Amino acid sequence: MKITIIGATGMAGSALVNEALRRGHQVTALARSEEKLAKLPTDNPALTTHVQGAFTLSTADLQATDVVIDAFATAPSLAFQHVDLAAHLVAQLRETTSPRLVFILGAGSLQTGDDHHLFVDDIAKDPNAASFISVPQNQLKELNFLRDVDNVNWVGVSPAANFHPGDAVPALLGTDELLVNAQQESGTSAGTMAVAILDEIEQPQHHQVRFTVADK
């Protein structure tokens, strides 16, 4: 398939580029830094890189591909752009079924505990929360926005609490509850996330909902 990855040079995005290439897909990697794009495996003829801001993607740009993965990341001070980019992509693709949009959301919008409270409320108790809480807060707003979208082919994916670099390991899958493995760890490597997303792209199991993946 033709897969476009927004934020392709980040932790999640670069793992996705590698996994998609490994599976033989045609990959278009978008990012704002030419220098960072050059560190992707650009010797692979299946990879195309573009320096392009995602807010300039038109309907025609998007419809040139089968799947668009939004792995956008930005500074906490601009975290509202998570919402605005989702709204931009959705607005370009109203009343279409292709491309499929895959949004990487944070763990904050997952539920946890016996009372099923939002995990973002736990994150907010971190002594350093003020410096980064805007990111999970806005990724929750992004999911709230997406849940009202019924005429675009979208799916959301959340990692577990600790989203970290690393190769894929066997995975746990869930829907809206924060996952914890048998060792009581709640983590997802970028590799595990990439495998789960490529599995979902190749064999769709979720439609207009968010699912979650964790390291087993």
Next chain:
Amino acid sequence: MKITIIGATGMAGSALVNEALRRGHQVTALARSEEKLAKLPTDNPALTTHVQGAFTLSTADLQATDVVIDAFATAPSLAFQHVDLAAHLVAQLRETTSPRLVFILGAGSLQTGDDHHLFVDDIAKDPNAASFISVPQNQLKELNFLRDVDNVNWVGVSPAANFHPGDAVPALLGTDELLVNAQQESGTSAGTMAVAILDEIEQPQHHQVRFTVADK
């Protein structure tokens, strides 16, 4: 003040143009039909008309004015554009305080009855609802979206159940409950709406919330 009105030729928009001019404001009227714009009081030097789709409004366009009123209307088949236009305007104005954005929302997002259910659920019981229910449904989604926006200067306004043409009459004001007057009627004329909005623009009483107005 400089006031820009999106959807200026519609029932709400044209009443707003007249009321804003009557109060001595500088008005820019935007609409997609040049023919309909020509029916506004274009002999008034305080009125400027532009044929312009609202989705093309840039940050610079918007910041040339003090207030932008979104009185956009469209066909029920395109009702999702209510959400998309709100998202577009918000994205252009993140982390600003001016212009103020005023959104005319439907009555469907108001609560009614002892159980405070959404009025859109009552609207859905109309035998002809299938032909128009997408409009109140998407105006509810628009309000849901706006309620997550905390870094733009916005306010929403809902009419009562029957939003109809007509001159201003004395008004009832509320917040999130559908209003009914002493005669058990729930209606708002375009003139009453225009007066309530211009009052709110001149003397702000609401910030990042929705209020409602009805004919007394």
